Amino acid sequence: MDGVKLHGFWASPYSSRVIWALKLKGIPFDYIEEDLSNKSALLLQYNPVHKKIPVLVHGSRPVCESMVIVEYLEETWPQYPLVPSDPHERAVVRFWVKFIDEKSLNVWTVYRSVGEEQEKAVRDSVEMLSILEQHGPNRGKKFFGGDDINIVDIAFGAVAHWVGTIEEVSGRKLFDAGKFPRLNAWMANFESSPMIAENLPDQEKLREIFARLREKRLSSSTYE
Amino acid sequence: MDGVKLHGFWASPYSSRVIWALKLKGIPFDYIEEDLSNKSALLLQYNPVHKKIPVLVHGSRPVCESMVIVEYLEETWPQYPLVPSDPHERAVVRFWVKFIDEKSLNVWTVYRSVGEEQEKAVRDSVEMLSILEQHGPNRGKKFFGGDDINIVDIAFGAVAHWVGTIEEVSGRKLFDAGKFPRLNAWMANFESSPMIAENLPDQEKLREIFARLREKRLSSSTYE
Numbered sequence: 001m002d003g004v005k006l007h008g009f010w011a012s013p014y015s016s017r018v019i020w021a022l023k024l025k026g027i028p029f030d031y032i033e034e035d036l037s038n039k040s041a042l043l044l045q046y047n048p049v050h051k052k053i054p055v056l057v058h059g060s061r062p063v064c065e066s067m068v069i070v071e072y073l074e075e076t077w078p079q080y081p082l083v084p085s086d087p088h089e090r091a092v093v094r095f096w097v098k099f100i101d102e103k104s105l106n107v108w109t110v111y112r113s114v115g116e117e118q119e120k121a122v123r124d125s126v127e128m129l130s131i132l133e134q135h136g137p138n139r140g141k142k143f144f145g146g147d148d149i150n151i152v153d154i155a156f157g158a159v160a161h162w163v164g165t166i167e168e169v170s171g172r173k174l175f176d177a178g179k180f181p182r183l184n185a186w187m188a189n190f191e192s193s194p195m196i197a198e199n200l201p202d203q204e205k206l207r208e209i210f211a212r213l214r215e216k217r218l219s220s221s222t223y224e
Numbered sequence: 225m226d227g228v229k230l231h232g233f234w235a236s237p238y239s240s241r242v243i244w245a246l247k248l249k250g251i252p253f254d255y256i257e258e259d260l261s262n263k264s265a266l267l268l269q270y271n272p273v274h275k276k277i278p279v280l281v282h283g284s285r286p287v288c289e290s291m292v293i294v295e296y297l298e299e300t301w302p303q304y305p306l307v308p309s310d311p312h313e314r315a316v317v318r319f320w321v322k323f324i325d326e327k328s329l330n331v332w333t334v335y336r337s338v339g340e341e342q343e344k345a346v347r348d349s350v351e352m353l354s355i356l357e358q359h360g361p362n363r364g365k366k367f368f369g370g371d372d373i374n375i376v377d378i379a380f381g382a383v384a385h386w387v388g389t390i391e392e393v394s395g396r397k398l399f400d401a402g403k404f405p406r407l408n409a410w411m412a413n414f415e416s417s418p419m420i421a422e423n424l425p426d427q428e429k430l431r432e433i434f435a436r437l438r439e440k441r442l443s444s445s446t447y448e
């Protein structure tokens with residue numbers, strides 16, 4: 001088995017998930033920044049179905065889909081466990097990862113849409129946050145995982161750090177710290193953690209690129 | 225640890241996934257049929273987030289989300305393995321389970337919609353089938369899993385057995401056996417397998433209920 005490579009894109013929350021897991025586990029890797037308007041032949045070869053980053057390549061074998069990659073890292077490098085060992089607790093974290101993956105699609109819709117489509121996406125995003133506030137990190141614990149970051153924190157971190165950007169670019173409020181005190185505390189804990197703090201995309205640069213992406217999307221003829 | 229209970233609904237593909245996994249592994253269980261228009265207090269207590277079947281209860285601990293349940297069964301009852309033991313092969317099957325879970329939402333949209341929304345769902349459903357035809361069961365093998373059923377077969381079986389019903393109810397063609405010969409052979413193998421053949425919902429009854437559900441959905445004032 002050879003080294004580890006990651007094909008990613010700096011502004012992608014899905015790339016960040018994989019980077020965080022690699023850094024937390026202390027796995028050395030080469031990072032290949034992809035130009036999403038001109039994807040590399042290797043990326044297309046490794047992920048012919050979705051043609052998307054992130055792709056992790058371990059030796060010559062590609063793994064696609066951010067949370068599938070995180071589970072692969074967990075099973076291959078057990079240090080700094082991200083998934084509990086008890087089968088029932090594993091099922092619970094997988095439930096929340098799936099919940100976050102599915103429901104956070106609404107957050108991305110907020111910055112790409114207008115009108116009724118955006119209204120609905122705002123409502124659904126706020127509902128997701130409300131549910132996570134209610135069922136999320138245990139009282140007195142820093143993270144969804146307890147005292148240490150786990151796979152749910154990684155999944156949600158890739159939404160939470162982007163929410164401010166989406167709000168500014170779309171002009172819509174999603175995260176009200178007064179209404180979501182537990183998530184607000186979680187966010188401060190997560191973003192100041194070792195390995196996370198130094199691997200968060202810069203907010204100002206995120207705003208620039210997401211504003212550009214929104215403009216491009218809304219002016220595109222394929223927008224319905 | 226106590227016995228196993230499953231809260232399900234006979235016509236639900238998601239219930240069937242769990243039933244197939246339980247039967248293949250030979251796990252005894254009590255089945256509780258839910259009335260989806262009047263869900264049991266227990267179901268709401270066990271799955272407060274989605275309020276949906278299927279819910280597996282092992283002893284007193286609930287597990288929600290069909291494919292999360294199948295992974296839980298795999299980790300708790302290793303007999304008749306549904307997930308490969310090699311971490312890279314595990315990542316590959318998880319990639320396909322996620323692909324099927326996400327893309328098959330389009331198939332359900334076909335029966336619940338009309339006009340441009342339905343057109344798009346038909347196109348996306350056919351694209352999903354084309355990709356599975358291309359990347360699916362290996363030549364010469366009976367199943368996605370090789371000679372035995374695995375977790376990908378279970379995920380896709382819960383789409384494939386319902387496609388004919390969706391086609392009849394919506395009047396739209398999705399599955400062309402001539403264009404999808406490998407999937408067609410897979411379907412015959414899957415539906416005639418022990419434990420699967422005797423646990424498939426009746427096609428005629430499925431047509432009746434899905435036709436009723438379509439009518440209800442299209443006449444509802446919430447339909448956009």
